Amino acid sequence: MQGMALCTAVFVLPLEHRPNWKVRLAVSEVVCFLLGGVLNALYDWQEAGHLFTQFWVNALFQVLYFVLPLCASLLIFAVCTKLNRQDRLFGMACVYAVQHTEFCLSVIMGNYGTGPFNMSLNWILLAATMALSWIFPARKLAHNGRYLVTWRKAVIVLSLMLIMGLVLNYPFRYLPGLRENFAYPLSLAYDLCSCQFLLWLQMEQRRELNLAAAAEAERRLRIQMEDQYHLSQETIDIINRKCHDLKHQVSALRLVSNPEEREESLQELERSAMIYDCSVKTGNRVLDTVLTEKSLLCEKHQIECTWMADGRLLEFISPVDLYTLFGNALDNAIEASEQVPDADARNISVTAQKRLGAVFIQVENYFAHDLRKDKERIISTKKDARNHGFGLESIRQIAMRYGGSMDISTEDNLFTLSILLPLPD
Numbered sequence: 001m002q003g004m005a006l007c008t009a010v011f012v013l014p015l016e017h018r019p020n021w022k023v024r025l026a027v028s029e030v031v032c033f034l035l036g037g038v039l040n041a042l043y044d045w046q047e048a049g050h051l052f053t054q055f056w057v058n059a060l061f062q063v064l065y066f067v068l069p070l071c072a073s074l075l076i077f078a079v080c081t082k083l084n085r086q087d088r089l090f091g092m093a094c095v096y097a098v099q100h101t102e103f104c105l106s107v108i109m110g111n112y113g114t115g116p117f118n119m120s121l122n123w124i125l126l127a128a129t130m131a132l133s134w135i136f137p138a139r140k141l142a143h144n145g146r147y148l149v150t151w152r153k154a155v156i157v158l159s160l161m162l163i164m165g166l167v168l169n170y171p172f173r174y175l176p177g178l179r180e181n182f183a184y185p186l187s188l189a190y191d192l193c194s195c196q197f198l199l200w201l202q203m204e205q206r207r208e209l210n211l212a213a214a215a216e217a218e219r220r221l222r223i224q225m226e227d228q229y230h231l232s233q234e235t236i237d238i239i240n241r242k243c244h245d246l247k248h249q250v251s252a253l254r255l256v257s258n259p260e261e262r263e264e265s266l267q268e269l270e271r272s273a274m275i276y277d278c279s280v281k282t283g284n285r286v287l288d289t290v291l292t293e294k295s296l297l298c299e300k301h302q303i304e305c306t307w308m309a310d311g312r313l314l315e316f317i318s319p320v321d322l323y324t325l326f327g328n329a330l331d332n333a334i335e336a337s338e339q340v341p342d343a344d345a346r347n348i349s350v351t352a353q354k355r356l357g358a359v360f361i362q363v364e365n366y367f368a369h370d371l372r373k374d375k376e377r378i379i380s381t382k383k384d385a386r387n388h389g390f391g392l393e394s395i396r397q398i399a400m401r402y403g404g405s406m407d408i409s410t411e412d413n414l415f416t417l418s419i420l421l422p423l424p425d
Contacts, residue, residue, distance in 0.1 A: 001036030003099045003126055004069035005029050008076045010130050011095050011138045015081040016145030016403070028076045039068060070096060082403070086154040087147040093158035094137055094202065097195040100161070102129040104192040108185050140203040143210060144401060157202065164194045282352075284311025286319045287326060291350070294330040302346065303337045309352035313359045316424050321398045325361075326350075328391035329417055333365040336415060340368045354423070358404070361419040368413065395419065 009025055018024065073095050077088040106122050141147060149157075282288055291307055298305045314322055330348070337346045349364040392408070395417070399406045404421035 001039055001069040001072055002033050003102060004073045004095060005032035005036070005076065006126065006130060007095045007099045007102075007133060008073040008092075010098075010134045011091055012076065012080050013134070014139050014142040014145070015077075015083060015091075018080060018082055021080045024079045025076065028072075028079055032072045032076070035068070035072070039065065069099075081145075083146060086149055086151045089151075089154040089158055090147050090149045093154070093161045094141060094199060096158075097161050097199050098129060098133045098137065100164075101192050101195050102126050104188040104195075105129075107188050108192075137199045137203060141206055143206065148209075157198065160198060161195065164191050164198075282307070282309045282311030284314050284322070286322045287311040287314060287352075290323050290326045290330070294327075294334065297334055298348065301334065301338050302343065303334060304347040305350070306347065307350050309350055309361075310354070311352070313352065313354055313423070317398075317402065317421070321401070325395055325398050325419070328395055329363045332391050332417075333363055333415070336367040336369075337365050340366050342366075355420075357423055359421045359423060361421070363417040365415050366413055367410075367415050392417075 005028070009029060012021070012025060070092060073092045074088055077083055077091050081088075083091065102125055106125055109121075109125075282291070287309060288311065291309070295305050297303075317325070330350070333348045337348060340346050345366045347365070349362075351360070351362040353360055392406075396406045399419050399421060402421050404419060407418045407420075409416040409418070
């Protein structure tokens with residue numbers, strides 16, 4: 001159990017942690033070491049025939065000797081990390097493969113025993129195995145603090161690891177006469193190679209998934225850049241139209257002799273010039289930029305926008321993530337508001353404020369079309385739905401990256417996007 005606990009600690013390091021995870025990990029390791037010492041003592045006494053001699057008792061000890069370390073590893077993942085259940089199961093399978101590799105090496109080298117010399121060599125070999133596991137599988141398998149595996153893959157990997165570690169070498173280890181035969185070291189060598197092959201296979205699959213995800217992200221980025229180009233063209237058209245209007249208004253103002261008419265024209269001129277003033281001042285430069293850019297689009301499409309955001313609360317978010325989060329949310333809101341027939345209902349409300357140690361972000365807008373859903377994902381209403389509809393999923397991934405969550409409400413034709421991000425200590 002001690003070996004499983006230490007190997008699990010190595011795998012916990014690159015994952016997404018819970019608060020006070022170091023304290024949790026230390027306490028878990030101490031508990032596992034104490035329980036492992038008791039379990040090893042009982043197992044040795046049972047093997048020596050000092051406790052019980054019944055077959056079923058001996059079989060129960062064998063089961064506990066293998067099951068309890070697995071449960072301890074699973075518990076450490078649950079206590080110290082934010083992994084879901086299938087990721088914990090997958091992590092436990094990989095930890096068992098590493099620990100079983102160390103066990104096979106110890107037995108093959110003839111160092112697996114209870115003597116001081118053998119125990120020292122066992123701990124040295126365990127330390128070397130942990131160092132190598134940190135360099136290769138522990139860091140390579142984690143992606144953004146998670147494993148991101150399905151239940152099917154987690155169960156298959158765990159089953160293969162247990163079959164190789166328990167079932168295949170069981171006859172050579174426990175049946176009389178076979179343990180002393182050369183076939184037992186050969187079975188352990190086969191187990192060792194099989195475990196390493198499975199770990200290597202998982203790392204290769206993770207590498208391919210990362211490459212595929214990078215290619216998909218690049219493809220989406222190109223699509224977003226193309227959309228951004230069209231938005232920039234629309235923004236330039238707005239500015240050109242306003243400049244043209246201002247030029248004519250100034251020329252007409254020279255001809256006005258009535259003070260009241262001149263004052264009214266000046267007020268209209270002031271309202272027209274307000275579009276160039278960056279009235280959105282949230283305390284965050286990135287947020288000011290995206291809100292100002294989207295306000296120009298709202299001006300063009302005659303959509304009323306209201307902002308109530310404290311941008312200083314969002315300084316812990318990277319500029320790219322912050323721009324992507326608000327940009328996608330506002331693009332969806334503007335697109336939905338354009339389709340609302342009632343001009344008075346074409347408004348967007350954006351809120352970002354502090355609530356109970358977290359940042360609460362909310363974007364509200366009315367919509368007129370029916371929403372199509374696939375499980376939790378809202379499908380784009382555009383004709384090219386394959387290349388669209390990723391905005392909300394991108395927002396959800398950003399929220400999860402910072403330990404937060406995203407929620408959607410569509411009551412009474414009011415679309416409400418709510419995002420909760422915990423503030424860092």
